[in-house]
Amino acid sequence: MKTAVNESSENYLETILMLSKKLPVVRSVDVANELDFKKSSVSIAMKNLREKNHITVTDAGYIYLTDEGKAIAEMILERHETISQILINLGVDEEIATEDACRIEHVISKESFKAVLKAAKKAKLV
Amino acid sequence: MKTAVNESSENYLETILMLSKKLPVVRSVDVANELDFKKSSVSIAMKNLREKNHITVTDAGYIYLTDEGKAIAEMILERHETISQILINLGVDEEIATEDACRIEHVISKESFKAVLKAAKKAKLV
DNA sequence: GAAGTATGTTAGTCTTAACTAACAAAAGTT
DNA sequence: AACTTTTGTTAGTTAAGACTAACATACTTC
Numbered sequence: 001m002k003t004a005v006n007e008s009s010e011n012y013l014e015t016i017l018m019l020s021k022k023l024p025v026v027r028s029v030d031v032a033n034e035l036d037f038k039k040s041s042v043s044i045a046m047k048n049l050r051e052k053n054h055i056t057v058t059d060a061g062y063i064y065l066t067d068e069g070k071a072i073a074e075m076i077l078e079r080h081e082t083i084s085q086i087l088i089n090l091g092v093d094e095e096i097a098t099e100d101a102c103r104i105e106h107v108i109s110k111e112s113f114k115a116v117l118k119a120a121k122k123a124k125l126v
Numbered sequence: 127m128k129t130a131v132n133e134s135s136e137n138y139l140e141t142i143l144m145l146s147k148k149l150p151v152v153r154s155v156d157v158a159n160e161l162d163f164k165k166s167s168v169s170i171a172m173k174n175l176r177e178k179n180h181i182t183v184t185d186a187g188y189i190y191l192t193d194e195g196k197a198i199a200e201m202i203l204e205r206h207e208t209i210s211q212i213l214i215n216l217g218v219d220e221e222i223a224t225e226d227a228c229r230i231e232h233v234i235s236k237e238s239f240k241a242v243l244k245a246a247k248k249a250k251l252v
Numbered sequence: 253g254a255a256g257t258a259t260g261t262t263a264g265t266c267t268t269a270a271c272t273a274a275c276a277a278a279a280g281t282t
Numbered sequence: 283a284a285c286t287t288t289t290g291t292t293a294g295t296t297a298a299g300a301c302t303a304a305c306a307t308a309c310t311t312c
Binding site for chain 2: 090092097111119
């Protein structure tokens with residue numbers, strides 16, 4: 001089952017996972033606040049993620065990642081943490097490193113990420 | 127003079143610079159062929175680049191980068207070559223490395239690129 | 253010079269993903 | 283009970299950046 005995921009969806013899934021680690025439950029409004037988007041935008045995005053089976057939403061409005069959604073979210077979050085850590089350890093300002101990681105995490109291929117991670121570990125950068 | 131350049135424009139400028147190195151003159155149709163876009167799309171893009179003073183176009187349809195356009199194009203092309211070279215030297219398949227470089231080159235910050243370049247040189251990766 | 257090919261432009265369409273505005277329902281407050 | 287705040291949804295707008303279709307030159311070629 002090919003799951004074509006675009007950058008926008010990846011970003012929402014990553015944010016839901018991240019929020020679920022620091023909030024008891026995650027709602028649309030939490031996602032909107034975190035990303036600084038309007039709740040109407042998030043509402044539509046959540047509808048799309050529901051239709052693609054990447055999340056489920058309870059009657060109370062609590063958002064949960066499905067296995068598929070969680071797999072994507074965890075992949076992106078791992079990339080985010082790894083890439084920002086590498087950049088910070090190379091001397092890049094933390095805020096800039098985080099912003100760059102936020103963009104690179106969506107465009108790097110599995111193969112390249114794997115190669116970079118391996119090299120960074122060898123060089124004790126991560 | 128803040129020159130906000132989006133990914134699309136950067137890509138066109140990079141392509142014009144690249145083509146200028148292997149063709150006597152660069153025209154819209156050459157850009158369209160290289161990027162596999164329709165010539166109408168390129169026509170509109172060239173109009174935008176002209177309005178932003180990133181290129182000039184002669185009556186004969188020959189496209190030339192302005193100083194400002196060339197600066198952007200050279201920056202992106204340097205990133206492209208550097209990033210793809212690093213990935214290839216880390217063992218990534220050449221085609222994948224090139225595709226990844228094509229995307230990362232537009233989203234990495236000046237500061238991060240500089241840090242990565244320095245580290246790659248130290249490690250003899252580039 | 254007529255016909256065909258190459259090049260460039262314009263007008264209008266489509267998709268994505270944000271936005272505002274308006275509204276409905278629930279929960280909290282006085 | 284009445285008012286306010288919070289949350290979510292829907293409808294319609296906007297912008298970017300690709301697309302198709304149609305057309306206007308201009309250059310070739312016979």
